[in-house]
Amino acid sequence: MNMPNASGIRLSIIVAVYSETSSLVETVERMLRNDRGYIHEIIIVAFPRSSKECFDVCEGLIRKYDKVKLHIQQKTPGIGWAFREGMKMAGGTHVAIMSGDLETEPEAIDRMVRKIEETDCDVVIGNRWLKGGGFHNYDRLKLVLNWIFQLIFKTLFLTRIGDLTYGFKILKKDVIDSINWEGTQHEICIETTLKPMRRGYRIEQVPTVWIGRIEGESKNPLLRNFRYVGMAFRILFSGAKA
């Protein structure tokens, strides 16, 4: 089905994948089910050394759904490269970034699109700390660190926007093209919120629930959080040029 969307939104969805199988299928199918004509394409960006089962699943999805495409990540390692390659390929007016492990709630994409339809904002982020959002099966220590981090950086950046570290959002393609992206690993998740914010783009947020993966494991060790901190300070001190 290829009905155009009344609001003119054509959404390219970038799904980062590192060996996921059933979670990826569910992610893709739950978004297609909710599509009101805005999905232009779903680009799976797969880590090249993902499992054979993962590639079999990707092949199955591209055979079954016209809108699904597969890109094998060229530069490694890191999800930053994956998102950046996907963002370059995107042909839509807007670009979503998300995970293939079902931790990023597929239904939140529709809520984000509605927020863009209502406000024509430049960026809409998923926020797990808003009423209606939340964390299930999240590491306790990570949750405490996350809360402290949000408090410190919301204060430093003087913003009402929360969940600054979360890599689940939609950006206008023009916003993406106007920014010099530098993150190669998970720090891309904070960069994609803080740099548009620093540039004065209009950001909105919607609540979303994070549910810990049941398949595979995270590629984001706790120590990598220092890369988030490094990126946040670099952006803070580089001002609007970021």
Ligand SMILES: Nc1nc2c(ncn2[C@@H]2O[C@H](COP(=O)(O)OP(=O)(O)O)[C@@H](O)[C@H]2O)c(=O)[nH]1
């Ligand atoms: N293409 C690609 N995907 C990745 C890479 N690292 C992680 N991912 C995927 O990106 C999503 C988010 O990463 P994850 O390791 O779960 O990080 P966490 O959710 O922060 O713990 C998951 O679906 C991963 O499988 C990478 O280097 N390349």
Ligand SMILES: [Mg+2]
């Ligand atoms: Mg994850």
